[in-house]
Amino acid sequence: MHMNDKIPLIREKALWMRRTAFAMVHRAQLGHPGGDFSAIDILATLYFGVMRFDPKRPDWPDRDRFVMSKGHATGALYTALCAAGYFPEDWLATYMQPRSLLNGHPNRNYLPGIETNTGPLGHGFPVATGIAIAGQLAGAGYRTFVLTGDGEQQEGSNWEAAMVAGHRRLSNLTLIIDRNRLQQGAGTEETSGLDPLDKRYDAFGFDVTEVDGHDPAALLAVLGAAPGSKPRCVIANTTKGKGVSFMENVASWHHGVPNDAQFEQAMKELV
Amino acid sequence: MEMVNRPYAAAFEAYAVQHPEVLCLSADLTSSCEIDGFRDRHPDQFLSLGMAEQNMLSFAGGLGLAGFRPFLHSFGVFLYRRPYDQLMASVAYPRRKVRLMGFLPGVTTPGGMTHQAIEDISVMRTIPNMTVLEAGDATEVESIVAEADRVDGPVYCRILRGAVPRLFDTPIRIGQMRVLAEGEDVLVVTAGITTEEAIRARGALARAGVSVRHLHLNTLKPFDAAQIVDHAASVRHGVITLENHLVTGGIGSMVAEALAEAGLARRLIRLGLQDTYAHGGSRPYLMKHYGMDALSLVRAVERLTGQATGIDEDALGAVRIDAVHSIVKAEAL
Numbered sequence: 001m002h003m004n005d006k007i008p009l010i011r012e013k014a015l016w017m018r019r020t021a022f023a024m025v026h027r028a029q030l031g032h033p034g035g036d037f038s039a040i041d042i043l044a045t046l047y048f049g050v051m052r053f054d055p056k057r058p059d060w061p062d063r064d065r066f067v068m069s070k071g072h073a074t075g076a077l078y079t080a081l082c083a084a085g086y087f088p089e090d091w092l093a094t095y096m097q098p099r100s101l102l103n104g105h106p107n108r109n110y111l112p113g114i115e116t117n118t119g120p121l122g123h124g125f126p127v128a129t130g131i132a133i134a135g136q137l138a139g140a141g142y143r144t145f146v147l148t149g150d151g152e153q154q155e156g157s158n159w160e161a162a163m164v165a166g167h168r169r170l171s172n173l174t175l176i177i178d179r180n181r182l183q184q185g186a187g188t189e190e191t192s193g194l195d196p197l198d199k200r201y202d203a204f205g206f207d208v209t210e211v212d213g214h215d216p217a218a219l220l221a222v223l224g225a226a227p228g229s230k231p232r233c234v235i236a237n238t239t240k241g242k243g244v245s246f247m248e249n250v251a252s253w254h255h256g257v258p259n260d261a262q263f264e265q266a267m268k269e270l271v
Numbered sequence: 272m273e274m275v276n277r278p279y280a281a282a283f284e285a286y287a288v289q290h291p292e293v294l295c296l297s298a299d300l301t302s303s304c305e306i307d308g309f310r311d312r313h314p315d316q317f318l319s320l321g322m323a324e325q326n327m328l329s330f331a332g333g334l335g336l337a338g339f340r341p342f343l344h345s346f347g348v349f350l351y352r353r354p355y356d357q358l359m360a361s362v363a364y365p366r367r368k369v370r371l372m373g374f375l376p377g378v379t380t381p382g383g384m385t386h387q388a389i390e391d392i393s394v395m396r397t398i399p400n401m402t403v404l405e406a407g408d409a410t411e412v413e414s415i416v417a418e419a420d421r422v423d424g425p426v427y428c429r430i431l432r433g434a435v436p437r438l439f440d441t442p443i444r445i446g447q448m449r450v451l452a453e454g455e456d457v458l459v460v461t462a463g464i465t466t467e468e469a470i471r472a473r474g475a476l477a478r479a480g481v482s483v484r485h486l487h488l489n490t491l492k493p494f495d496a497a498q499i500v501d502h503a504a505s506v507r508h509g510v511i512t513l514e515n516h517l518v519t520g521g522i523g524s525m526v527a528e529a530l531a532e533a534g535l536a537r538r539l540i541r542l543g544l545q546d547t548y549a550h551g552g553s554r555p556y557l558m559k560h561y562g563m564d565a566l567s568l569v570r571a572v573e574r575l576t577g578q579a580t581g582i583d584e585d586a587l588g589a590v591r592i593d594a595v596h597s598i599v600k601a602e603a604l
Contacts (some may be wrong), residue, residue: 030381071385096381096551099364103383103551120353121322121384151299183322185301192321 003220006049011217013083014044020082021075024095026263028103031096034253036075038180038213038238039147042196043068043080043220046145055085058112064142065131067115069124070149070178072255073103078102078111086113094258122155124148125175129161132173132231143227147176151183154192166205172229175206176270178199178213180240198237206233213238244269273437275409279372279430280305282413283342286420287316293420294341298324302376303433304344324349328357328369335367340420346380347373347388347429351395358392359398366400366424376405376429376463376543377515378558383551387546388429393520395427396492403492404445405429407438407466411489414442429463436467443489448498454482457572458503458510458537460526462488465513472565472572473496479580481572496529501531504583508575509538509560513568515558518543519524520564540571 017040025031033169043066047053051064068077072093082092087101094100102112105119116127128146135142148158165173177197183190188194198208207228211218213255222234240254241247244266260264283306286295297319310317320326324345324468331341343350350371351358362369373388380386395403406412412431419426422445439449451466452473466487473483484506486499490506503510503526510530512523512552523541530537543562558564565587573579 098552098556099550104381105383105385105551107383107551117383117385122353151322154299154323156323156325165570184299184303185297185307185319188321191299191319192323 007216010044010048013048014041018080019078022266026258028096029257030070031075032255035073037242038240039073039076039178041214044077045106045216047080047084049220050223062142065115065144067124067128067146069118069146071118081113121152122157125158126161129165132170135172140203144173145174150177150179151188153194162204165231171229173231176234178238179235180238182240182251201233206231208233210235274434275437276413276434277305278409278435282416284309286416292339294339296341296343298322298327298345300345306344319405325354325357326353328359331369332345332361332367337371340368342370344372346375347391362425363398363400369425370419371427372430374430374432378549379550379554384548387549389517392516400424402426405463407463409435409437411443418443446490449487451487452483454484455506456482457575458484458506460486460512463515465515468565472568475582475586494525499529500533500535503537511540511571514543516543
């Protein structure tokens, strides 16, 4: 199949993920929908256009690895794993309810398809670096993808990982940064600025590409490309709350939850 | 029962504006720690250098060295797990006047293991020079700001946010535990949100003929071992600790150490998390699931006294004082 033949499927899955994730947040009255929506097209592209995996064998040694470092965006991650076939759809309705396996932050002891627990920021990229080094040491053919938030890049542990990944030329590692320019409380550039993010990662030894993080074709082109000689950094320019007019670029939707009217309005827009 | 909305927000602002050498620090959990209003109204006294806790602990040490008294606001876990080395070397050893305001202690967050500070008391109380406080009601949340700022060295505080019940009418005083009941059958030692549970249980236990001696701790370090021992010596059946924390290293361990060092033989039941991480879930669900609620305390009393009380969930529900905390809905993330 030609790579671009996958685009309709990615779009279809991303739409389903947005609608389903928002329904989960609406039901639970808990969650992080703004960051779910900025990340969903990236996850849909990875799971339905790029990665090799087998949901029946979550421990398959040759699987490509995905680490969701922005672990709070569970609406995006759980709907992606469900759509990818890791668990049945009725589990999603239990999101954040007592005894649910779908906690506010992903737990690898509860759900198949989760490589590592995340939630505290700045953990996923270093873990992914370790996974990539392991693949390099073992001569394994799998690739490792990690998605961080952009505000998350303020955690110093990311830059320790970046130094190692660049130094070891971990070409099997792809760092994707969800560059929506908003963190929980304010804009990244007014809090502790990240720009020029591309130049910073270039200086750390990464092949850096900036893409529209909501365009599956652009994402596929860079994420699906064969590894080069360096680790790859994909700065995915995104919109927090993407797809719902009243949520887009509004920081308070980081962990805002919809009332019934807002939910209905969003369902009308997400078509 | 009066419920106070966001007691920390108003108390911190009122105190900080009177003390310009107090700085308000956040690691991008500003609204989550109720200091968004302060940030908006007093931007010159507010510093957010992003989600970077290791850096925050060390630069707080630098601010302390230069004579400021920074108040650090984050979820409790992020003030000690990630930046532990920075905490030790930049803050604790040089005895900087850094005030660590740890929100969402124990199971008061539905965020699961990554966000639940369940070993913070254990960690913090072992650090030389550290003072450890825990607020148990709105009055203690309000008064902990000024009280913590009196300490000549670093202080870690477990803070309650959102709607907090008012149980006490006098401010927190470091080193002064509250004697809430002076019964003679069983000694119950609580702190933070477990005090409210013990108050619920006490009413039902009194009607069942069990006389409880109840201590509320707001100062976990320095720990008043002598007073604990005196109270333990004055009850017939033994001691129960009930804590929003692992029983290892926390209040249960502190009481055990006190009894052992005094050579006082008393049975001790330690209620709290038993060598386990906690699920994500609502606070009432988690407290029940892990045996940290009023009914768990009643059952422990029965074990000590050897007598059934006939108390069940319904009897405790009738004396439920925390009407605002929903049974089913988790607190916000």
